[in-house]
Amino acid sequence: MKGFAALFNAVDQTTKTSLKTKALADYFRTAPDDDKLWCIALFTGRRPKRAVTTTQLREWAAEQAGIPLWLLEESYPIVGDLAETIALILPPAREDTDLPLAHWIDTLRALTPLDVPDKKAHILAAWDQLDATERFLFNKLITGGFRIGVSQKLITRALAQATGQDEPVIAHKLMGGWTPETTSYRALIEADDPAADQSRPYPFYLAYQLDAPPEDLGAPDDWQAEWKWDGIRGQLILRGGDHHVWSRGEELMTDRFPEFSRALDYLPAGTVFDGEIIAWDGDAPLPFNTLQARIGRKTVPKKLLKDAPVILLAYDLLEHEGEDIRDLPLRDRRARLDALCADLPKDAPLRASPVLPFKDWDTLAKTRATARDNRAEGLMLKHLGSPYLSGRKKGDWWKWKLDPLTIDAVMIYAQQGHGRRANLFTDFTFAVWKGNDLVPFTKAYSGLTDKEFNDITRWVRKNTLQRFGPVRQVRPEHVFEIAFEGIHKSPRHKSGVALRFPRMSRWRHDKPVQEANTFDDLQELLETYG
Amino acid sequence: MADPVLSFTDRGIYCPAADVYIDPWRPVDRALITHGHADHARPGMSRYLAAHAALPVMLHRLGEIDAQGVAYGEVLQIGGAEISFHPAGHIPGSAQIRVAVGGEVWVVSGDYKVVDDGLSEPFEPVRCHSFISECTFGLPVFKWQDQAEVAQALNAWWVSNAAAGRATILGAYSLGKAQRLMRMLNPEIGPILTHGAVEATNAVLRAQGYALPDTIQVTPDLNPKDYPGALILAPPAALGTPWARRFGTASTGFASGWMRLRGVRRRRAADRGFVISDHADWDGLLQAITETNAENIYVTHGYTDIFARHLNENGWNAQVIPTEFGSDDDDTPDTTESAA
Numbered sequence A: 001m002k003g004f005a006a007l008f009n010a011v012d013q014t015t016k017t018s019l020k021t022k023a024l025a026d027y028f029r030t031a032p033d034d035d036k037l038w039c040i041a042l043f044t045g046r047r048p049k050r051a052v053t054t055t056q057l058r059e060w061a062a063e064q065a066g067i068p069l070w071l072l073e074e075s076y077p078i079v080g081d082l083a084e085t086i087a088l089i090l091p092p093a094r095e096d097t098d099l100p101l102a103h104w105i106d107t108l109r110a111l112t113p114l115d116v117p118d119k120k121a122h123i124l125a126a127w128d129q130l131d132a133t134e135r136f137l138f139n140k141l142i143t144g145g146f147r148i149g150v151s152q153k154l155i156t157r158a159l160a161q162a163t164g165q166d167e168p169v170i171a172h173k174l175m176g177g178w179t180p181e182t183t184s185y186r187a188l189i190e191a192d193d194p195a196a197d198q199s200r201p202y203p204f205y206l207a208y209q210l211d212a213p214p215e216d217l218g219a220p221d222d223w224q225a226e227w228k229w230d231g232i233r234g235q236l237i238l239r240g241g242d243h244h245v246w247s248r249g250e251e252l253m254t255d256r257f258p259e260f261s262r263a264l265d266y267l268p269a270g271t272v273f274d275g276e277i278i279a280w281d282g283d284a285p286l287p288f289n290t291l292q293a294r295i296g297r298k299t300v301p302k303k304l305l306k307d308a309p310v311i312l313l314a315y316d317l318l319e320h321e322g323e324d325i326r327d328l329p330l331r332d333r334r335a336r337l338d339a340l341c342a343d344l345p346k347d348a349p350l351r352a353s354p355v356l357p358f359k360d361w362d363t364l365a366k367t368r369a370t371a372r373d374n375r376a377e378g379l380m381l382k383h384l385g386s387p388y389l390s391g392r393k394k395g396d397w398w399k400w401k402l403d404p405l406t407i408d409a410v411m412i413y414a415q416q417g418h419g420r421r422a423n424l425f426t427d428f429t430f431a432v433w434k435g436n437d438l439v440p441f442t443k444a445y446s447g448l449t450d451k452e453f454n455d456i457t458r459w460v461r462k463n464t465l466q467r468f469g470p471v472r473q474v475r476p477e478h479v480f481e482i483a484f485e486g487i488h489k490s491p492r493h494k495s496g497v498a499l500r501f502p503r504m505s506r507w508r509h510d511k512p513v514q515e516a517n518t519f520d521d522l523q524e525l526l527e528t529y530g
Numbered sequence B: 001m002a003d004p005v006l007s008f009t010d011r012g013i014y015c016p017a018a019d020v021y022i023d024p025w026r027p028v029d030r031a032l033i034t035h036g037h038a039d040h041a042r043p044g045m046s047r048y049l050a051a052h053a054a055l056p057v058m059l060h061r062l063g064e065i066d067a068q069g070v071a072y073g074e075v076l077q078i079g080g081a082e083i084s085f086h087p088a089g090h091i092p093g094s095a096q097i098r099v100a101v102g103g104e105v106w107v108v109s110g111d112y113k114v115v116d117d118g119l120s121e122p123f124e125p126v127r128c129h130s131f132i133s134e135c136t137f138g139l140p141v142f143k144w145q146d147q148a149e150v151a152q153a154l155n156a157w158w159v160s161n162a163a164a165g166r167a168t169i170l171g172a173y174s175l176g177k178a179q180r181l182m183r184m185l186n187p188e189i190g191p192i193l194t195h196g197a198v199e200a201t202n203a204v205l206r207a208q209g210y211a212l213p214d215t216i217q218v219t220p221d222l223n224p225k226d227y228p229g230a231l232i233l234a235p236p237a238a239l240g241t242p243w244a245r246r247f248g249t250a251s252t253g254f255a256s257g258w259m260r261l262r263g264v265r266r267r268r269a270a271d272r273g274f275v276i277s278d279h280a281d282w283d284g285l286l287q288a289i290t291e292t293n294a295e296n297i298y299v300t301h302g303y304t305d306i307f308a309r310h311l312n313e314n315g316w317n318a319q320v321i322p323t324e325f326g327s328d329d330d331d332t333p334d335t336t337e338s339a340a
Helices: A002-012 A017-030 A033-043 A054-065 A069-079 A082-089 A101-111 A116-127 A132-143 A152-163 A167-173 A185-190 A258-266 A288-295 A302-307 A330-341 A361-369 A450-462 A519-529 B052-062 B147-163 B177-184 B196-208 B262-267 B282-292 B304-313
Strands: A223-229 A232-239 A242-247 A271-279 A310-320 A350-352 A376-383 A397-401 A405-416 A425-434 A437-444 A464-468 A471-474 A479-484 A486-489 A497-500 A503-507 B013-015 B020-022 B030-033 B047-051 B067-070 B076-078 B081-087 B095-101 B104-108 B130-135 B167-171 B192-194 B231-234 B250-255 B272-274 B296-302 B317-320
Touching: A002 A017, A002 A033, A002 A132, A017 A033, A017 A152, A033 A101, A033 A152, A033 A185, A054 A069, A054 A082, A054 A116, A054 A132, A069 A082, A069 B304, A082 A132, A101 A116, A101 A132, A116 A132, A152 A167, A152 A185, A167 A185, A223 A330, A223 A397, A232 A258, A232 A310, A242 A258, A258 A310, A258 A350, A271 A288, A288 A302, A288 A486, A310 A330, A330 A350, A361 A376, A405 A437, A405 A519, A425 A450, A425 A479, A425 A519, A437 A479, A437 A497, A437 A519, A450 A464, A450 A471, A479 A497, A486 A519, B047 B052, B052 B067, B052 B196, B130 B282, B147 B167, B147 B177, B147 B250, B147 B272, B177 B196, B177 B231, B192 B196, B196 B231, B296 B304, B304 B317
Parallel strands: A310 A350, B020 B030, B030 B047, B047 B067, B104 B130, B130 B296, B167 B231, B167 B250, B192 B231, B250 B272, B296 B317
Antiparallel strands: A223 A376, A232 A242, A232 A271, A271 A310, A376 A397, A405 A425, A405 A471, A405 A479, A425 A437, A464 A471, A479 A503, A486 A497, B013 B020, B076 B081, B081 B095, B095 B104
16 A cells, blocks of 8 residues: 555645656556556546445544544535545554555455444554555545546556557557456556457547637638537447447446437447437437436436437447448548448437538638527537547647627625635525525536635635525625526526536626626526527 | 623723733734734734744834833733733744733633744743633644654655755745744755745844754845755745746745645645644644643634534533634635735
């Protein structure tokens, strides 16, 4: 565990990506294979099954520290992380051991069948032989969420450096449904065949927002334009006799969207599509909140399947006739995609996302302006000669999204954030005027600079009117411009509306609170764009 | 019923028997000052009284003031009150103030820490009936490491930066924390350069006889290349500014009790956070309170509600007192020094 703790410290103590990568690469060169595998697993969102509840952890930790439970509970929101809170309050360890990371994970996995007193004995014994950082990491193994400033991209780069393989190859190997329980470092990273796992998706190619005028991209002839749909980016994999559906967040969603099983009726095995899963009425997309009803459900009742059917609007073809064709230029991949989709029946769960013809950039700008009417967020621009790369890259692919909708709202509640934002007020509730009342309609957490968050935190501390647990009602004094991507009706919200991706785009110091927008303004936005 | 020995007013802590205020935050006639930090020693008082050792810094910061000094432990009779100053261990010259009226004793802690930092006059427990205590770090997650261990980590960081050809920039409050750190540094590693705000305080403290290692002030014509392997001590607000960028490739660090929390450490966007505070940690607060033998505890700035509840559950009679203290780098996690 000392090696892993040293890695964590090295990564945590720097803000420089190059130093983080180097520390990870060093670890991948020297650590035992099982530890390396678990390190990769943890930093790519995998973790051992939770063997004890966080309630148990809290109780045992308070008892060990000789403090009442409420004192631990009060400390937690201030620290912002339960694993860290527990590590900080425990008395110093009485032993000093250096057992590998994999040992502690095996210890946790072995807890599952034990009864509670035995579990407790094992956890207390572990705490008593780990130092502060090791304890924090051990607790993190239980509470989950290993977000410590290491992205999958960083892991990929470090593995590439340590093993001498290319980054895209590593990226591909890390995709999909592997678990550290069922593979080994050797099989995952050193084996040559990433396609050994039939369900494995390809790394997604992601685009940056286009900030420059499109004229800078050169000749319109070299570019393909299509709608940027507002759904779930995903891959549909048809291999062997099975199909698999992956989200961009690398979540396996096959069971959630049973519609796609019918793709096998029309399309050959050895085919992988990249596209957008959206709710579809037979001819056009349904609003995003229709799809939302499907997202949270692992199993789908018949009625929902009928009310909110989904299809894949395919953007790209990554695998064709069992062959990885990502290196072909887009125009060739697109030709194959069109050929595959040409004869699909109208009720097939897949169709090619239409290419939007344009002769010059001005015409395309006019098309873009109609995106909301077409239930799209804007356009995607892709160079026709581009291969399908992995990760977010500049140059060949660009998002050209519409400007967001905005409304000026009054801040009425504030709450402290977690983790990096602990001790800082970052989570706010906003309201609009309805007569003399302020009606809350959205929360927002992002968009301000660190300095603005500091300023507003100081202000909140001095202007709290009332406390409701962690939430503070503040003096209605500050107006913020809230930017968002969409608006729709929502019976679950008091205001009757729900916003898509709300964030604070501007602190309107210039605007008196009386001049914030009204509930009628909000209704008008709903009628126009909902 | 007689007046209480001390009462809490909108100008600050007031002693009716002596007609004096302790660390007032609005102008008053006569102010007793625990220490020279800007949230405790404010301008605008007609007369000031403080420990001898605290006066030079106060004069440096507040300019022409009418100030009188008193030795630690010396008892002054002011009106109907006996008043004395006792070391608080917070920074050089800092004091707790003991006020006795007709046999009833109250102590105002000011800011304090119970461990000896090797520079400040060490904290002395003073028995009393009522104790007014700060509780900046009044949560059980705050526990300080031994100063020697932190010093070792600090020097190791400096050594590795020097070996890699990087400058080492350490942010710390310019009165107290900076000088404590200077004493923890090993001057054999390299030169110690200082920001003007730190050096001005150094000069005052050196003139008083506090032993500090040699330092070189950073002036506009100083060429950083002449000082390879240097450690630069600066107020936190100077980090990340053009002033700090002149040193080229650098590793930056902060020294504060808040560095105990990973979230605050990361938000500071410094490379390293060293947990070193001039306030008492959880155990230190409880130790100090126990040693006063006081029954009534009034808690001021910090996690007051939580700390008072804990005291009440453990047999003390504790109350929260709102004050306007709290602006040094240890008082709130995100302050950047403005008063130095």
